[in-house]
Amino acid sequence: MASALFSIVKKIVRKGSLKLTLASGETHMIGDGSGETVAVRVADQQAEDAIGRDPTLKLGEMYMEGRFILEQGDIYEFLSLVKQNTTNEIFDLRMAALLIGRIAWQQIKSRSPINRNRYNVAHHYDLSAKLFDLFLDEDWQYSCAYFVPPGISLDEAQLAKKRHIAAKLLVEPGQRVLEIGSGWGGMGMYLAEANPGLDFTGITLSEEQLKVSRDRAAKRGLSDRMRFELQDYRYLTGRKFDRIVSVGMFEHVGIGNYGKFFGKVFELLDDNGVMVLHSIARPKPSFATNAFIEKYIFPGGYIPSVGEALAPLEKAGLMVKDVEILPMHYAHTLRHWRNRFVARKAEAVALYDEKFFRMWEFYLAGSEMGFRWDELFIMQIQIAKNQFAVPDNRNYIAEREAKLREFEANRAPLEKVTF
Structure with a gap:
């Protein structure tokens, strides 16, 4: 089955050099080869699927848990590489629904009479x-x-x-x-x-x-x-x-x-x-x-x-x-x-x-x-x-x-x- 994470990353990273190793061990070089290479590895299939479903939240969580691993470069260099390449292409209907749900929930919480x-x-x-x-x-x-x-x-x-x-x-x-x-x-x-x-x-x-x-x-x-x-x-x-x-x-x-x-x-x-x-x-x-x-x-x-x-x-x-x-x-x-x-x-x-x-x-x-x-x-x-x-x-x-x-x-x- 095609990797959702690989599909997302391939759409985003057009410039720069990213080495992505999936949970299966399969390795991909992504980008145009310019700049210093950033190399990342996903430790297990569950982590890979989670990031593919909800990268905004799950990338950070998997990094916290040691399941999204930087093998070359650091986490700032990875985030910076992704951000400099980001376009709206990555937003499919599923991600749009996640975003809308989060917006609605945060708007409701910010107006709640309960003082948190x-x-x-x-x-x-x-x-x-x-x-x-x-x-x-x-x-x-x-x-x-x-x-x-x-x-x-x-x-x-x-x-x-x-x-x-x-x-x-x-x-x-x-x-x-x-x-x-x-x-x-x-x-x-x-x-x-x-x-x-x-x-x-x-x-x-x-x-x-x-x-x-x-x-x-x-x-x-x-x-x-x-x-x-x-x-x-x-x-x-x-x-x-x-x-x-x-x-x-x-x-x-x-x-x-x-x-x-x-x-x-x-x-x-x-x-x-x-x-x-x-x-x-x-x-x-x-x-x-x-x-x-x-x-x-x-x-x-x-x-x-x-x-x-x-x-x-x-x-x-x-x-x-x-x-x-x-x-x-x-x-x-x-x-x-x-x-x-x-x-x-x-x-x-x-x-x-x-x-x-x-x-x-x-x-x-x-x-x-x-x-x-x-x-x-x-x-x-x-x-x-x-x-x-x-x-x-x-x-x-x-x-x-x-x-x-x-x-x-x-x-x-x-x-x-x-x-």
Whole structure:
């Protein structure tokens, strides 16, 4: 019987060089022979059939289980080869039905009245802190870095990201600042130390992040003006903030909840306040998240297009004051993360196991591929309630970044996170 997997791969790969060994032992050279050869082998017939039926989900699963094996090259090189060749030819009626079903299910879940935010966040962020220490920068920034100027290190690029956001946020000493999705506290500590007297509140749904954030703030003597709370943004009431920042959290809101999110921002933001929203985005709506990412990495997540975010933002009564698109920066960030993670494979396996390591390697490789070849990018949206909340030109960004560099030059070194 003809191999469904071979039929799909043969349709896709026209350029490049792929050596595919099927479960039967039959080997095929696919492509035009250009470039470095990537060689893969499928360990058993069941794995081969599964990938042929549902490659979006099953390729990652079979790689996790060690049944889709890279014999030459790595998983990123395989995914990149496939993606650079992909056309719509591979979508038959069966795959179209799978996609439509997933879109419908994710749309229903995103609009469900059942609050799964806490579970979804815990699924990813309440993993061992030692795992994230394997690949993140010294400040544990788990979001896209800002590689300006090009070629700087990951630590420098993550610092540049905080500086760039802080400049757009127009923070002043003594203001009240809210961070929605406060991570391990790095952004908040940067803002608090750069602005004496700042009153900071960071909210998260991750107990692990909460514990680390509070410990870091205490060690730097900031506990008197920095609060980290285990809090869902939807239930935060009775307070107003001069500034609101959210970095890498909007992807978890879900498309059915954008109206609620921006409605809450309108409620919490002072009339003269400013917000900066930093999020992954895409060029056009996709309606559903990648099946592997949805199941194993970020359940409930959705990457919006710019238009999908702006419509509910404006409907909530907020104004867009600035939109900046950062292409490729996340591809560079993910390359650093993946290289660091793979270099410390033994430690990752000791924490969990080989299957977990391969799951995260596939996630990091697939995500990098998405930013390099699938046109994903970062959007930074500056938001206000009135047109006078920010200057009428963008010169202030560079001016404020220059002042923040002066602060950074005299800032006490970051302590190593302990767990």
